[in-house]
Amino acid sequence: MKGTDAYRRRCRRSILLLRGAVLPLAALTLAGAPHGALAAGVAEDWIWQYQLGSSANNQSGNTPPSVSQLFEIYANRCPSSVAPVTCTSENIGYEKVVINGAPMVSAYATLNESDVNPQWIGGSVTYTASADATLYYQLYIAAVSPAASSFLSVPVVATGNVSGSGIGSWSAEIKVSQGSNVLLDQISGSNSIIPGNGNFKQTLSLVPGDTYDVSLTASADVQTAGGDSETAFAMADPSFEIAPSCGCAQDFEILLSPGISNGVLPVPEPSSWAMLLLGFTGLSIVGYRRSVQSA
Numbered sequence: 001m002k003g004t005d006a007y008r009r010r011c012r013r014s015i016l017l018l019r020g021a022v023l024p025l026a027a028l029t030l031a032g033a034p035h036g037a038l039a040a041g042v043a044e045d046w047i048w049q050y051q052l053g054s055s056a057n058n059q060s061g062n063t064p065p066s067v068s069q070l071f072e073i074y075a076n077r078c079p080s081s082v083a084p085v086t087c088t089s090e091n092i093g094y095e096k097v098v099i100n101g102a103p104m105v106s107a108y109a110t111l112n113e114s115d116v117n118p119q120w121i122g123g124s125v126t127y128t129a130s131a132d133a134t135l136y137y138q139l140y141i142a143a144v145s146p147a148a149s150s151f152l153s154v155p156v157v158a159t160g161n162v163s164g165s166g167i168g169s170w171s172a173e174i175k176v177s178q179g180s181n182v183l184l185d186q187i188s189g190s191n192s193i194i195p196g197n198g199n200f201k202q203t204l205s206l207v208p209g210d211t212y213d214v215s216l217t218a219s220a221d222v223q224t225a226g227g228d229s230e231t232a233f234a235m236a237d238p239s240f241e242i243a244p245s246c247g248c249a250q251d252f253e254i255l256l257s258p259g260i261s262n263g264v265l266p267v268p269e270p271s272s273w274a275m276l277l278l279g280f281t282g283l284s285i286v287g288y289r290r291s292v293q294s295a
Contacts, residue, residue: 046137046257048105050097053130064259065135067099073111073129093222097133101259106235107131109168109220113228126225132218137257139176139212139240148251153205155246156254160238162188163198168222168232172198175215183212190232203243208252214238 049058052071059065072094076087093111098104109129141154164170171189175182183206188198206212216238222230239262242249256262 046101046135046260048099048136049132049134050099051130051132052095052097053128062258064101065099065103066101067097067133070094070096073127075113075125075127092127092224093129095129095131095220097131097218099133099135101261102237103135103137103214103216103256103260104235104237105133105135105216105218106233107133107170107218107220108231108233109222110231111222111224111229113224126223128221128223130219130221132220134218135216137214137260139206139214140255141206141208141210142253142255143208143251144253145251148208148248151208151248151251153207154248154252155243156204156206157201157241157243158184158204158238159201159241160186160236161198162186162200162236164188164190164218164220164232164234166190166220166222166230166232168220168230170220170232170234171217172219172234172236173215173217174200174236174238176204176212177215178210178212189234214256 045060045062046065047058047060048065048067049056050067050069051057052069055071057069072091074089075092077090078085078087092113093109096108098106109131111127111129113127141156143149158174158176160174162172162174164172169190171187171191173187174184175186176184183204184202186198186200186202216236218234218236220232220234222232224230240254241262242252242254254262
């Protein structure tokens, strides 16, 4: 009987220890979930695409997108037109794109042909530089409390910047859509009425449980012909949050495709903190009982 009782006590302590370990893990899971993953049945991938000159690239996945590509442009520089002519290849500009899961995309193109003599590189030559960057991902409104069932839609505030600068041509755009229905389309460019003034803030009415597509694009294009220079830059950088005015921020959560950040770290709910503390309390009690029994 003594052996059986000792065995039962060991089993009881193991169960208590397991409970104490599982509760904190469950609390951490609830505090973090479903961050970084969309609801079941919702596509999770992001897609980025970029093009430097005639070179195009694209990739999809569910890890943080991180792209920073630069392509340098060279031309022959001929300091003298007196034979024998010696020409050297020199950098006259470059094309660059940056894409990340912050999320943000940017494109940059620049050319400086002031030191190039077109006479010795085939006559009148026009150089071009172009950069295009695009990031597609998804946004999902998840209900995280019973009170969420009383809301047919949720006000979501979209803020960000679509801007650029330079002598060349540039454009930047942030779009939120669901199928053919476009809910947000912020665009700025060198041909805009107020080019470069791309800060925006707009409230969207989104339905819980629905998935929305977000696209960011930035484009920059320049060209030179005989002794001039051009530079163009464009960027698109958005963020989303539940409107504080609705009083429902605790009932819903904005989920994005894995690897895409919204710039706001998740804060555990009070119930999650309670479970976390309860779990650690359980560990403390088990440790105390074991020390007493050992004594």
